[in-house]
Amino acid sequence: MSHLRHIGAAIGTLVAILGSIMFISWKYFSGSRRHSEEEYSFLQESQPREKQILVLGLDGAGKSSILNCLATHTVKHSTSPTQGFNAVCIHTEGCKLNFLEIGGSCNLRSYWNLYLNKAHMLIYVVDSADQERLPLAGQELHRLLKEDLMLPLVLLANKQDLDGALSISGLHRKLLLHDLNYEQKLFLMATNVTEDGTQVPKNIHDVKELIIQLISQKR
Incomplete structure (x- = not known):
């Protein structure tokens, strides 16, 4: 048992170190630098805008599968739960979208809030069919x-x-979204990545269009 405790402690330390490294990298690449007006104007014209999008949700919700569909336009039939961090970059016209997915296991959720202040948007993925853990997802x-x-x-x-998947309206009630005193835009969309499908579902394309539309409005 002592040996197992040492292994668990080592894993916890490794996750903490990895979290710190990713946090520093996130701040470095997304942080703003001071430039003169001429330099800033030149940079605006010569470089695409970069937007940081944070992707969160409990483990097994399907975050990695959705990101894979958004980035590659293909369905990946087998995706293991993210044990740490997963970064995906998508280029759109005039904008570079940097998605950062953080695993949803208990030991990683404490890191979630560290990344909020550098994000331009939050994507939160919920497993609509896992009704047992929906209260935890809402919490x-x-x-x-x-x-x-x-x-x-x-x-x-x-x-x-x-x-057994809850409908949009059912999920809205289950997650107590009506209790939110939310001051910014909130969108609730239904998605699925079929196990036997080869085509990316239309709802995934709709999500991508929404993300691009919303992010283009952020300055």
């Missing part, structure tokens, strides 16, 4: 929103193709 979401009520939120009700 973690409300905890995040207490940190930043101004961050645009795209809430994805994922796995809508599974039996």
Whole structure:
């Protein structure tokens, strides 16, 4: 048992170090630098705008599968839960979207709020069919929103193709979204990434269009 405790402590330390490294990298690449007006004008014309998008949700919600669809336009049939961090970059016209997914296991959720102040948007993914853990998903979401009520939120009700999945209206009630005193844009969308499908579902394309539209409005 002592040996197992040492292993657990080592893993916890490794996750903490990795979290710190990712946090420093996130701040470095997304942080603003001071330039003269001439330099700033030149940079605006010569470089695409970069936007940071944070992707969160409990483990097993389907965050990685959705990101893979958004980035590659393909369906990945087998995706392991993210154990740490997953970064994905998508280039759009005049804008570079940097997605940072953080794993949803218990030991990683404490890091979530560290990344909010550098994000331009929050995507929160919920497993609509996992009704047992929906209260926990809602609790973690409300905890995040207490940190930043101004961050645009795209809430994805994922796995809508599974039996027992709650509808959009049912999920709205279950997550107590009516209790939110939210001061920024909030969108709730249904998604699914089918296990046997080869085509990316239309709802994933709709999500991507929404993200691009919302992020283009952020200055």
